[in-house]
Structure formats: C-alpha cells, structure tokens
Amino acid sequence: MTATATALAAPPDDTAAARGGRLRAALRSGRLRAGLGIVAVLALTAALGPLFLGDPDAVSQDLSQAPSAAHWLGTTQTGQDVFTQFVVAARGTLLIGATSALIATAVSAVVGIGGGFLGGLTDEALSLLSNIFLVIPGLPLVIVVAAYVGAGTGATILVIALTTWAASARVLRAQTLSLRTRDYVLAARLYGESRRRIVLVEILPNELAIIVSQFIFAVIFAVLTQAALAFLGLDDPSNLTWGTMLYFAQNADALTGGAWWWFIPPGLAIAVLGAALSLISFGLDEVLDPRLRARRRRP
Known part of the structure; x- marks a missing residue:
C-alpha cells in the first residue's frame, strides 16, 4: 500500500504519540487506578492465598464462632474456617467470571463484527441467531440450560458464556456497519487489502473501547449469574465460590442465627x-473513546 493509502486507511488518532498520550492519561485516572488496585488485590488473594491456607472443608470444635484472632472471619456451624473458605472461593469465582466473559466476548466479536462486515445472508443469519437469544430472558435461560447440562465448573462457564453474548454482538454489529463505510476502510478495500487484514487492522482497533467495556461488564454479569445459580442450588456445591458460600449460609439459617460473618464477606466481595470493574470501565472509556477525550480537553 502506498503512503497516501496508508494515511487514508489509518484512523487519525492512531499514532505512536497518541497511544503514548492515552497511556499517560490512563495512568492519571484515579478511577482506573482505584479499580485496578482492588482487582489486583482480589486476584493476588485468589492466586496466592490458597497456597498458605489449609483445607477449607476441615472441621473443628469451634462451632459458629464469631471472628477472633484464631478465626479471622469466624467459623461455620460445623467449625469450618470462613476466612479460608473465602480466600479459596475467590479463585473459583474469578476463574468462572473471567473465563465466561472471555468466551462470551470472543463469540460476540466474531458474530457482531463478522456479520456487520460481511453483510448479506451471513449478516442476516447471524442477526437472527442473536435475536433469538435476545428475546429469551437471560437468567431463566441460564437456569434452564444449567439444569439440563448439569453442574461443574466447565459446564457453568459454558452455560454463562453461551447465553450472554447476544447483546454485545448487536452493539458490535451496529458499530461495524458504521465503520465499514469510513474513508480509511474504503481506501483499504480500494488498494486490495484482504478482508482479514481490514477487520484486524482497520476495524477491530476502533472497536477496542466497546470490546473492553463489554468484557468488563461480562465479568460482572458472570460473577452475579454464577452466584445466583449457586444460591439456587443449581451449581456444584463442591465447587467453592462466593456464591456457594452464600448458598451454605442460607441453608444453615446464618441470617436468622446472627452469623453475619458467614454471608457478609462473600456478598460484600x-x-x-x-x-472495581465498573471503575476500570469508566476510566478506560475516558482514555479509549475519542469523544470523551475531546470532552475532557474542553475548557
């Protein structure tokens, strides 16, 4: 491609200096730093915490004890240490949330961007598939599919991912329909760029803000959905997550029994x-969205 075509094909704000400026702006965002800090603490707790703690299912003679020096978050009605359960459950919760969101975001990107860029019968078929998933209420669909597929970490991840991608795909399709008529995309077509390169180089970077935002909120939705499934008893109780902690606390009447240390930590987490993920999303929007950057620079 000639220099003129390259200049036409490249978005005006996609230069090394612009990317460096966005990075510096991101580091100055208080909301982004706060969100990343909280998520980093939770991720490190989930990754390293279980290595230094004992068996979360181990029982003791300290039954339904309030928080103390021996048990930082108290114990359950069978003497299990709530703090140990909380730390181990963090790993399962974050694993399900991140993996489900990654799969759902990938599916939505393929369906939304692919359909919007290709158009024709491919777009109509993919749009029909998206609409079918959209008209079915999300949580009831997850409950029905989960009850049919069964429990387990892998099944939970797939159920959540494959029932939550449609709305994001519709947003990406609409954005792709707009981007594919831009001058730099038309210039790339004119100079014989392949479809794959146009999508990966010209279109995908300009939808990065939307994709990142959708991934972040997909993580939130996946965590909440898994907690709902576990609380309803539709997830594997042996797969310890914050949701299963709430399930066991509810079954043991922890709320009516005053054992607040059992259900408040997972719910608060x-x-x-x-x-924290919402703060990250808002901070990234200010950095990645050109309209928000222009609004911030106004006097």
Whole structure:
C-alpha cells in the first residue's frame, strides 16, 4: 500500500504519540487506578492465598464462632474456617467470571463484527441467531440450560458464556456497519487489502473501547449469574465460590442465627468486585473513546 493509502486507511488518532498520550492519561485516572488496585488485590488473594491456607472443608470444635484472632472471619456451624473458605472461593469465582466473559466476548466479536462486515445472508443469519437469544430472558435461560447440562465448573462457564453474548454482538454489529463505510476502510478495500487484514487492522482497533467495556461488564454479569445459580442450588456445591458460600449460609439459617460473618464477606466481595470493574470501565472509556477525550480537553 502506498503512503497516501496508508494515511487514508489509518484512523487519525492512531499514532505512536497518541497511544503514548492515552497511556499517560490512563495512568492519571484515579478511577482506573482505584479499580485496578482492588482487582489486583482480589486476584493476588485468589492466586496466592490458597497456597498458605489449609483445607477449607476441615472441621473443628469451634462451632459458629464469631471472628477472633484464631478465626479471622469466624467459623461455620460445623467449625469450618470462613476466612479460608473465602480466600479459596475467590479463585473459583474469578476463574468462572473471567473465563465466561472471555468466551462470551470472543463469540460476540466474531458474530457482531463478522456479520456487520460481511453483510448479506451471513449478516442476516447471524442477526437472527442473536435475536433469538435476545428475546429469551437471560437468567431463566441460564437456569434452564444449567439444569439440563448439569453442574461443574466447565459446564457453568459454558452455560454463562453461551447465553450472554447476544447483546454485545448487536452493539458490535451496529458499530461495524458504521465503520465499514469510513474513508480509511474504503481506501483499504480500494488498494486490495484482504478482508482479514481490514477487520484486524482497520476495524477491530476502533472497536477496542466497546470490546473492553463489554468484557468488563461480562465479568460482572458472570460473577452475579454464577452466584445466583449457586444460591439456587443449581451449581456444584463442591465447587467453592462466593456464591456457594452464600448458598451454605442460607441453608444453615446464618441470617436468622446472627452469623453475619458467614454471608457478609462473600456478598460484600461480589459488590466490591463489581464496583472495581465498573471503575476500570469508566476510566478506560475516558482514555479509549475519542469523544470523551475531546470532552475532557474542553475548557
């Protein structure tokens, strides 16, 4: 491709200096730093914490004990240490949330961008598939599929991922329909660029903000959905997550029995994780979205 065509094909803000400026702006974003800090602490806790703790299912003679120096978050009605369960459950929760979101985001990108770029019968077929998933209420669909497929970490991940991609695919399709008529995309077509290169180089980078935002909120939705499935008893109880902690606490009447240390930590952790991911999304939007960057630069 000639220099003129390259200049036409490249988005005006996609230069090394612009990318460096966006990186510096990201590092100055207080919301982004706060969100990343919280997620980093939770991720390190999930990755390294279980290596230094004992068996979360181990029982003791300390039954339904309040938090103390011996048991930082108290114990269950069978003497299990709640802090150990909480740390081990963090790994399962984050694994399900991140993996489900990654699969759902990948499917939505392929369906949305692929259909919007190719058009024709391919776009109509993929749009019909998306609409079918959209008209079915999300949580009931997850519950029905989970009850049919069965419990287990892998099954839970697939159920959540394959029932939550449609809305994101519709957003990406609409954006792709707009981008494929831009001057730099038309210039790339004119100079014989392959479809694959046009999608990967010209279109995909300009949808990065949307894809990242969708991934972040897909993680939040996956964590909440898994917690709902576990709380309803549709997930494998042996797969320890914050949701299964709430399930066991509810079955043991922890709320009516005043054992707040059993159900508040996992519930609060889910809320904090959702808030942290939202902060990351808002911070990244300011950096990746050209319209928000222009709005911030206005006096």
